[in-house]
Structure formats: structure tokens, C-alpha cells
Amino acid sequence: MSTITAATTLGEIAACVPEATQIFEDFGIDYCCGGKKSLEEACASCKISAQEVLHLIRSSQTAKEEAGQTHDWAHESLASLIAHIKGTHHKHTRAEIARITPMLRKVLSVHGTNHPELRRIHSEFEALASEPLTT
Numbered sequence: 001m002s003t004i005t006a007a008t009t010l011g012e013i014a015a016c017v018p019e020a021t022q023i024f025e026d027f028g029i030d031y032c033c034g035g036k037k038s039l040e041e042a043c044a045s046c047k048i049s050a051q052e053v054l055h056l057i058r059s060s061q062t063a064k065e066e067a068g069q070t071h072d073w074a075h076e077s078l079a080s081l082i083a084h085i086k087g088t089h090h091k092h093t094r095a096e097i098a099r100i101t102p103m104l105r106k107v108l109s110v111h112g113t114n115h116p117e118l119r120r121i122h123s124e125f126e127a128l129a130s131e132p133l134t135t
Helices: 010-016 020-027 039-046 052-065 078-113 117-129
Strands: none
Touching: 010 020, 010 039, 020 039, 020 052, 039 052, 078 117
16 A cells, blocks of 8 residues: 555554554554544544644655665565564564563562562563464
């Protein structure tokens, strides 16, 4: 989709401009359950300017195009999409897990005595971190 307007649905925008989801989240716009609403309707219900949000979305699109980072996954094979997710997002997830793990262990060692709930958080995080991302 090349032309996004205030009449475009949130779901269509999110599917075509994935970085728009962060913009929606910043403004508190529900693009998941509210995905069938137009941008204009969603912005009106949040009492924000649809034109301002539209400008931010278009700006993010332009920046990605100028950086040569656009890709229309709706027209790619499922195998290509899976390879992209595994190569891009799984790599990022593993890097973040590696970054967070020592911080969480430190927080637990320093504050665990006064905050026993941290043991459960640490245990849950470790369990999630040990799950394979290749499935």
C-alpha cells in the first residue's frame, strides 16, 4: 500500500507499515482489536489529531524508503517471511535476553531478600529465555 490516508484502517496500516504500530502505541491507539477502525475514527476516539499521526507514519515510511529498508512482505513467500523473522527478530531477541539476564540476576541478588517476588520473575524469565526460538 503506497497511499495511506485518514480513511485507511489501522489494520491495513499496521500490515503495510510495521513501524506505525510503535506510533499507535505511543498515542494509545488500539490497532489490534481496533484494527478495523479507520485512522480518523481511532484518533477521534483518543482525542488526537489524525493528521499528526498520519504525518508521523508518512515520515517513518519516507525514512525507511530513503534508507532502502522497505519490503512488502505481503507479496513474498511464507518461507522468505519466516527466514526474515528468524534472522532479524530472533537475533534481536537473543541479544536482549543476553543483555537482560545479568541485570536481572544482579537485581535479584541485591533486592531479592526484600522482594521475594523477584525470585518468581527471575524463574519465569529464565524459563522463557531457555525456550528455543527456531520453531
